Amino acid sequence: MNDELLRAWARLSRVAEPPAPGLAALVAEVGAVRAVDRVRRGEVSERVAAETSARRGVERADADLAAASVAGVRIIGPEHPDWPHEPLAALAACGVAELAPPVALWVRGPGRLAARCERAVGVVGSRAATGYGLHVAAELGAGLADRGHTVVSGAAIGIDGAAHRGALGVEGPTVAVLACGADRAYPLAHQALLARITATGLVVSEYPPGSVPARHRFLVRNRLIAGLSAGTVVVEAGLRSGATRTASDAATLGRPVLAVPGPVTSAMSAGSHRLVREGAVLVTRTEEVLEELGPIGAHLATDPPAVRRATDALDTVGRLVHDALPARGAREIGWLAKEAGVPVGAVRVALVDLERRGLVDHHAGRWQLRPEEVRAGGGGTRGWGA
Amino acid sequence: MNDELLRAWARLSRVAEPPAPGLAALVAEVGAVRAVDRVRRGEVSERVAAETSARRGVERADADLAAASVAGVRIIGPEHPDWPHEPLAALAACGVAELAPPVALWVRGPGRLAARCERAVGVVGSRAATGYGLHVAAELGAGLADRGHTVVSGAAIGIDGAAHRGALGVEGPTVAVLACGADRAYPLAHQALLARITATGLVVSEYPPGSVPARHRFLVRNRLIAGLSAGTVVVEAGLRSGATRTASDAATLGRPVLAVPGPVTSAMSAGSHRLVREGAVLVTRTEEVLEELGPIGAHLATDPPAVRRATDALDTVGRLVHDALPARGAREIGWLAKEAGVPVGAVRVALVDLERRGLVDHHAGRWQLRPEEVRAGGGGTRGWGA
Incomplete structure (x- = not known):
């Protein structure tokens, strides 16, 4: 950078207390060197004159x-x-x-x-x-x-x-x-x-x-x-x-x-x-x-991974049937239909899906939660909610 | 409350697992007693049939x-x-x-x-x-x-x-x-x-x-x-x-x-x-x-007095029914009940009151806003609370 420019910036930085909107506009219009010259000669708008009047004579x-x-x-x-x-x-x-x-x-x-x-x-x-x-x-x-x-x-x-x-x-x-x-x-x-x-x-x-x-x-x-x-x-x-x-x-x-x-x-x-x-x-x-x-920044925030539960992927009927199963004991399809409020046919379909997912099993026409599932907090009553 | 109504509500509350949109719509349309009757006789839509199939026989x-x-x-x-x-x-x-x-x-x-x-x-x-x-x-x-x-x-x-x-x-x-x-x-x-x-x-x-x-x-x-x-x-x-x-x-x-x-x-x-x-x-x-x-909120008390409208004096159901009426065209009671989310019986009572107030009239079983009322801005926005 040439010395004239450096000196002009230095002078401008001291001649007015920031913010100095008039002076900034003048510099943007004519450049630093000419702005300094005009301020020195007093050939400026009233606004710039006011901004620089107190320190116009300071040469530092x-x-x-x-x-x-x-x-x-x-x-x-x-x-x-x-x-x-x-x-x-x-x-x-x-x-x-x-x-x-x-x-x-x-x-x-x-x-x-x-x-x-x-x-x-x-x-x-x-x-x-x-x-x-x-x-x-x-x-x-x-x-x-x-x-x-x-x-x-x-x-x-x-x-x-x-x-x-x-x-x-x-x-x-x-x-x-x-x-x-x-x-x-x-x-x-x-x-x-x-x-x-x-x-x-x-x-x-x-x-x-x-x-x-x-x-x-x-x-x-x-x-x-x-x-x-x-x-x-x-x-x-x-x-x-x-x-x-x-x-x-x-x-x-x-x-x-x-x-x-x-x-x-x-x-x-x-x-x-x-x-x-x-x-x-x-x-x-x-x-x-x-x-x-x-x-x-091209980054997009993604939510931190939440804890996945085996029951997360179930549809509504699946969840109703799953919830209807008691923590202990097996139940017949008719009982489950009544408890879950879901038609028997839909209960049957849901149970097959739940079995496929490893959440339930059955013996002699009665269905129950698999033991691991009970331990993991599935089914039964049911300490979950708000 | 008469026992028939109490029993109908009780029965409705058990016959389907909530939420039961079909049953709720049926109750809004025909009232609790008739809804129970129809469910009992199986004279319901497929949707309501599905909602109630599992517990239809439960008499509790x-x-x-x-x-x-x-x-x-x-x-x-x-x-x-x-x-x-x-x-x-x-x-x-x-x-x-x-x-x-x-x-x-x-x-x-x-x-x-x-x-x-x-x-x-x-x-x-x-x-x-x-x-x-x-x-x-x-x-x-x-x-x-x-x-x-x-x-x-x-x-x-x-x-x-x-x-x-x-x-x-x-x-x-x-x-x-x-x-x-x-x-x-x-x-x-x-x-x-x-x-x-x-x-x-x-x-x-x-x-x-x-x-x-x-x-x-x-x-x-x-x-x-x-x-x-x-x-x-x-x-x-x-x-x-x-x-x-x-x-x-x-x-x-x-x-x-x-x-x-x-x-x-x-x-x-x-x-x-x-x-x-x-x-x-x-x-x-x-x-x-x-x-x-x-x-x-209690802020209402400090609000400047608003312009009085003919609808100001209506009770809740009256306002719901009034709001449900379109700006143009006449509607049947069943339609209004659905739109307002109010039982048919209550709609009927409200319409009589609205007619008495000169806000609506009816021809051949269909109700509409009176023309003056439309001009005054009735039949418009809905909403409750905030």
């Missing part, structure tokens, strides 16, 4: 690029081959100002962001997660990454961290989108986790190196998790939480919102449940996530 | 009524004022043979079944419930009953029992539908629970006194739980469970299916989760259940 591009370089962070913009055009297109297309696309992204770690986002799934949730939520997030992270999907999250304590760790645990791809500079370790407790992500995955931020994680930036950052992912899974979330905001961003972008249920007695699942009641898809395991995001 | 009506009387059990049929016509109409209307309506019901306990079912909610689930599921079922049972809704369930170990107990705990209404005779205590562990239900609620069964709970009867019974309820809530259910079958029956009847989520790590919630994925409404507390079943 070279210093930011130098600090980034020291920290192993690089910058990319829409003109860069690593830029994830397709995923981010929805941010501009949705027309919602708060969801405006980033003008540039600071990236740390090996690999190309565009490639990482081809099969990416957002996995988000609360910081105050329960052991249950952490377990499920880690399982989902591992399951998705194991199938080659990138796990995108926010590197926060709780669900985010568990999702990243799940992916890392199977040596799968993961992307952390930060609400501070990509050179910072925030939260501090996740310093080692961020180092691991940087080693094999990617850490991404739209904020220049050294930027602090101001509170509003967490919400602003969430649109990028939603934007870089084909769909977003909420694992555990309270009723008011950043994760439900990410889900709402995903919905606005037309991306599937998925939610993992939990006990209705847990406040940490209340947000997930509300999302499902509002239309999110309930998911319980990786296969169901991939099923929903179909085009990015 | 007097013995069954005597046994019932000793156990405090009474019998009701469609001609009885306690018969829940409106709820059960959907069973005939859905046209699914396995969901055919009962021909009679044995009832134990104070109160009228029809009244109990006016604001009834099915709460069902697995026998192998977890502590979590039992807690939620009891809370729901108590919450619904506390707001005047009858909790309908199957008295099984597990979720069913917890739901009944929840309702009893707030001295609220509850109805247990059994897969065996209403005189039996099954499961035995619920002997005391059934006694408590009998004291203030109702125990209901379509099987004659002394009938054993054969396996298939649990599934057959489930359609009555769905049929007597305005909607069915599944609290905990495995992937293969009677509770999901009840839910499927409810859906076939056009009644809302609601499911309580739980940990995705619990096999006991797998059935609930699958129901939600297939379209059931996720609910986490009583208020959400009532919200979904709105029209049966």
Whole structure:
């Protein structure tokens, strides 16, 4: 990349606080270099002028690029081959100002962001997660990454961290989108986790190196998790939480919102449940996530194999006759017909079929359940039901 | 009730193993007494002949009524004022043979079944419930009953029992539908629970006194739980469970299916989760259940006064018959009885009333909506409950 472009992206990343819909539109229209030039000369719309007025005079591009370089962070913009055009297109297309696309992204770690986002799934949730939520997030992270999907999250304590760790645990791809500079370790407790992500995955931020994680930036950052992912899974979330905001961003972008249920007695699942009641898809395991995001994964969820019973294959009459047989003792066909409420002829046909299946046998015109069948819980009374 | 009718119901309840769609249709068409007579003389369709062939010769009506009387059990049929016509109409209307309506019901306990079912909610689930599921079922049972809704369930170990107990705990209404005779205590562990239900609620069964709970009867019974309820809530259910079958029956009847989520790590919630994925409404507390079943709830009281229609003052049967009349064209009483799922005698009474109100008229034994009534929007939608 030529230096002029790098400097233009760096300058754009600092000249307005994201999201900056006016500036993003200008960059999309004239490119980064000309956009920088126009902002510098004040030849911009009122909207862009407002977005850039506070920091128009700040000249930090070279210093930011130098600090980034020291920290192993690089910058990319829409003109860069690593830029994830397709995923981010929805941010501009949705027309919602708060969801405006980033003008540039600071990236740390090996690999190309565009490639990482081809099969990416957002996995988000609360910081105050329960052991249950952490377990499920880690399982989902591992399951998705194991199938080659990138796990995108926010590197926060709780669900985010568990999702990243799940992916890392199977040596799968993961992307952390930060609400501070990509050179910072925030939260501090996740310093080692961020180092691991940087080693094999990617850490991404739209904020220049050294930027602090101001509170509003967490919400602003969430649109990028939603934007870089084909769909977003909420694992555990309270009723008011950043994760439900990410889900709402995903919905606005037309991306599937998925939610993992939990006990209705847990406040940490209340947000997930509300999302499902509002239309999110309930998911319980990786296969169901991939099923929903179909085009990015050809997998279709099949139910786990259920226990098969020998009586499963019986038709209605077969089941009636089978149930009519007592646990002990043999019965005549007439008795069975009455007990089962089935005509004698049909009972006879059913008994032949049951015998063929090894479920009953007969002596001297009287039929009974085979002993193995009794032990297995068939027939008789009959502890089965609702 | 006259003895002839009681004996007819008793005989019908034993002459065919439920569900008996042919017999149910015959009873709806000609009434219980004539249906018994025709079955006895063999003047029935092939279908009814097949349903009744095995037990046609069994004469136990007097013995069954005597046994019932000793156990405090009474019998009701469609001609009885306690018969829940409106709820059960959907069973005939859905046209699914396995969901055919009962021909009679044995009832134990104070109160009228029809009244109990006016604001009834099915709460069902697995026998192998977890502590979590039992807690939620009891809370729901108590919450619904506390707001005047009858909790309908199957008295099984597990979720069913917890739901009944929840309702009893707030001295609220509850109805247990059994897969065996209403005189039996099954499961035995619920002997005391059934006694408590009998004291203030109702125990209901379509099987004659002394009938054993054969396996298939649990599934057959489930359609009555769905049929007597305005909607069915599944609290905990495995992937293969009677509770999901009840839910499927409810859906076939056009009644809302609601499911309580739980940990995705619990096999006991797998059935609930699958129901939600297939379209059931996720609910986490009583208020959400009532919200979904709105029209049966106390919310009616707070609704703005609706436009008065001439049909507002009709009783249940009147409304069923009125709704059964097509917008154009005249119909015979037999046809209307079938369409409305109401016995011919009751249709006749209702038509006289409808005529008196100026809603219908008749020529040459065929009845039709009066033209003004068609213009006013009569003869339209059906449906009950939610």
